[in-house]
Amino acid sequence: MTGETVAIIPARGGSKGVPRKNILRVGGIPPVARPGRTARAADGIDRVIVSTDDDEIAGVAESWGAEVVRRPADLADDAATSEDAVLHALEDLASRGVVVDTVAFLQATSPFIPVEPLSDAVARVRSGDADSVFSARESYEFSWAEDDGEAWAVGHDRDHRPRRQDRDPLFVETGAFYVFREEGFRAARHRFFGRTAIARVPAQLSIEIDTADELEAARVLAPLADARQCDRIDVSAVVTDFDGVHTDDTAGVDEYGEEHVRVSRSDGMGVRLLREAGIPVLILSTERNQVVARRAEKLGVDVLHGQGDKRAALIAWAREASIPLDRIAYVGNDVNDLGCLEAVGWPVVVPGSHPLAAAAARIVLTRRGGNGAVRELAERVLASRTTPTEGKR
Structure with a gap:
């Protein structure tokens, strides 16, 4: 042919x-x-x-x-x-x-x-x-039809019930x-x-x-x-929520009312590897919190916090950076991430995410927030640049 x-x-x-x-x-x-x-x-x-x-x-x-x-x-x-x-x-x-x-x-x-x-x-x-x-x-199912309340065997003898291994499949x-x-x-x-x-x-x-x-x-x-498809995460940019992704979604409060969170050094290395590979990273958070800003500054990445409409902020950032939404991985864990998860080509969540967020995800990572989730994402993104993906986007 x-x-x-x-x-x-x-x-x-x-x-x-x-x-x-x-x-x-x-x-x-x-x-x-x-x-x-x-x-x-x-x-x-x-x-x-x-x-x-x-x-x-x-x-x-x-x-x-x-x-x-x-x-x-x-x-x-x-x-x-x-x-x-x-x-x-x-x-x-x-x-x-x-x-x-x-x-x-x-x-x-x-x-x-x-x-x-x-x-x-x-x-x-x-x-x-x-x-x-x-x-x-x-x-190997037995099929039946019904007429006037009476069941009739279809394609088999109701009085003879051979074992599965003795029947030819349909x-x-x-x-x-x-x-x-x-x-x-x-x-x-x-x-x-x-x-x-x-x-x-x-x-x-x-x-x-x-x-x-x-x-x-x-x-x-x-x-x-x-x-079964073994999808690798083939993207041009990575956007992450902060609480529950970079952290374990818990916070300590001292006597002055200041919050303290725990982050992973492994995640920091993952972000560094993405930056060195030329892949932009954005931290996008609903809350305005200096912890978020300081962490982004330390990692050397863009940050948008205090964003009531995260989806709109993400779209505006992508447009400004000339990055198609279908080439972005967004990592979240809760219902306020749904708009972003639904907007991008690679919606990703961490284990233990809210069921609605999990239902919207294309990829569920194996490592939890604050315990290497961002590093796992980075490794999978970088792997897609060295190994051909099974399905080309």
Whole structure:
């Protein structure tokens, strides 16, 4: 094959079950960006396209490295199919002279698409071993239907219950991805045609986000699922909260009412290593406290304290420094950090953070605030500059 393999991710703006679900963060990453991250990490995929009718989704997709194909409204209503969106994207690419041989159709509603099965599916289609491959989980479940209050066995004999090891598995389509030849898809106008094969994916990663409960379940699962991706923290700047990040979130008070906090010398070395690598560091704090200012002065970094609106302060600082928000790591631990965590590309929290902050994070560090958390962050940021990341942003 001489044409490209293109990943196409349909993501319309008019979601009914969970409004704006394509840009609500799961583990610090918008669902519309997650399949693209997997596609870029997979072998054999040349281009990532997001098809959307929505300006905000388009902006998020582009900030996470995808190309955008603007879909007309009549292909983004409730009657339009995913096949319609994929065919439209292919027409758009053809009009730009892009020759496509293989299509990987990925769903933004599936946040945890594993890299290896997708790579294998692409290889099978490109080699001619299959015309269409879809993701499925192995199942040994007994299925039943109900009619007028009576249950009926489906696909098995209710009077014979063989052991799991004595049964052949069935496969349940997950909806996460479909890979197929472009020519065959255009002819069939459907994702299944010709010789069809299965790409097995882990059942525990086969969640789809179609309801609010599934969104919350995905957020709970994200830290475990994303640990498999081994994300390094590939950024251009680091911004940290102070209390609970540089400190253990406790303070001593003397007889004069003066507060004293404990910081880590290891964290100080981490900040020094970042500065020596040319990575700007900012300490951003809600409270106005001379301890914060003195610590920032000692570390030789920028400081903004007494900031009632930390998100606005962060955005203004990033704009002044000409650093894109998606290239910033922000480290926090509490609800007053939510605005900043949601604004940046790399939201990070320390262990023991408030549950809402933890739910917004892309990375949970292993070291606690005041006990080497900033040093751990620095080491991971610096490691990303010497070792290729699994998914390029």
